[in-house]
Amino acid sequence: GENVEQHPSTLSVQEGDSAVIKCTYSDSASNYFPWYKQELGKRPQLIIDIRSNVGEKKDQRIAVTLNKTAKHFSLHITETQPEDSAVYFCAAHYGGATNKLIFGTGTLLAVQP
Amino acid sequence: EPEVTQTPSHQVTQMGQEVILRCVPISNHLYFYWYRQILGQKVEFLVSFYNNEISEKSEIFDDQFSVERPDGSNFTLKIRSTKLEDSAMYFCASKSNQETQYFGPGTRLLVL
Numbered sequence A: 001g002e003n004v005e006q007h008p009s010t011l012s013v014q015e016g017d018s019a020v021i022k023c024t025y026s027d028s029a030s031n032y033f034p035w036y037k038q039e040l041g042k043r044p045q046l047i048i049d050i051r052s053n054v055g056e057k058k059d060q061r062i063a064v065t066l067n068k069t070a071k072h073f074s075l076h077i078t079e080t081q082p083e084d085s086a087v088y089f090c091a092a093h094y095g096g097a098t099n100k101l102i103f104g105t106g107t108l109l110a111v112q113p
Numbered sequence B: 001e002p003e004v005t006q007t008p009s010h011q012v013t014q015m016g017q018e019v020i021l022r023c024v025p026i027s028n029h030l031y032f033y034w035y036r037q038i039l040g041q042k043v044e045f046l047v048s049f050y051n052n053e054i055s056e057k058s059e060i061f062d063d064q065f066s067v068e069r070p071d072g073s074n075f076t077l078k079i080r081s082t083k084l085e086d087s088a089m090y091f092c093a094s095k096s097n098q099e100t101q102y103f104g105p106g107t108r109l110l111v112l
Helices: none
Strands: A004-007 A010-014 A019-025 A032-038 A045-051 A056-059 A062-067 A072-077 A086-094 A100-103 A107-112 B005-007 B010-013 B019-024 B031-037 B043-050 B053-057 B065-068 B075-079 B088-095 B107-111
Touching: A004 A086, A010 A019, A019 A086, A019 A107, A032 A062, A045 A056, A045 A062, A072 A086, A100 B031, A100 B043, B005 B088, B010 B019, B019 B031, B019 B088, B019 B107, B043 B065, B043 B075, B075 B088
Parallel strands: A010 A107, B010 B107
Antiparallel strands: A004 A019, A019 A072, A032 A045, A032 A086, A056 A062, A062 A072, A086 A100, A086 A107, B005 B019, B019 B075, B031 B043, B031 B088, B043 B053, B065 B075, B088 B107
């Protein structure tokens, strides 16, 4: 069935360290993988996304990698800052033209100053 | 920059009552979605809407739920007879022909 697994559920790092969050998806037909950042009580905000024809994408301190064969994708945040603290959700696009998103279970990232 | 808007921000209702959650998607978008997020859990897909009809719905979206685009700007989610377990944050999202979905600020629904 449609499923996205996400690990870890919580992640605590020191300011300046790197953080890595990993996801796996079940449907090999998925071709679009966004990452959303959600601060407490706020809407999910898109921070980066990757399409299946690309293996890696970078935007300043944030990068995403995709391994289509293994159905894995990961978020990498370098030089973490306290304002990076939030819940991060990965998602995979399912359903052809419907483009519904199936979300992972979320990772609570805490960056300790 | 245009954003998806939602009203109300909070809604408290009694079990068995009807509620209507309202959304104004980004104006040139064609695809509309409702998701919900139970406190502390992941975001779950409810329904997608395109070309004035439902294109897909999840198992959560049972006969108590309905969606409507009554005019050119609003997109509503109605829950006919609310249950305690309907308490959640409900997010509307919209997108153009590109993949990126933009989320509204959400409506926090509390059913007592």
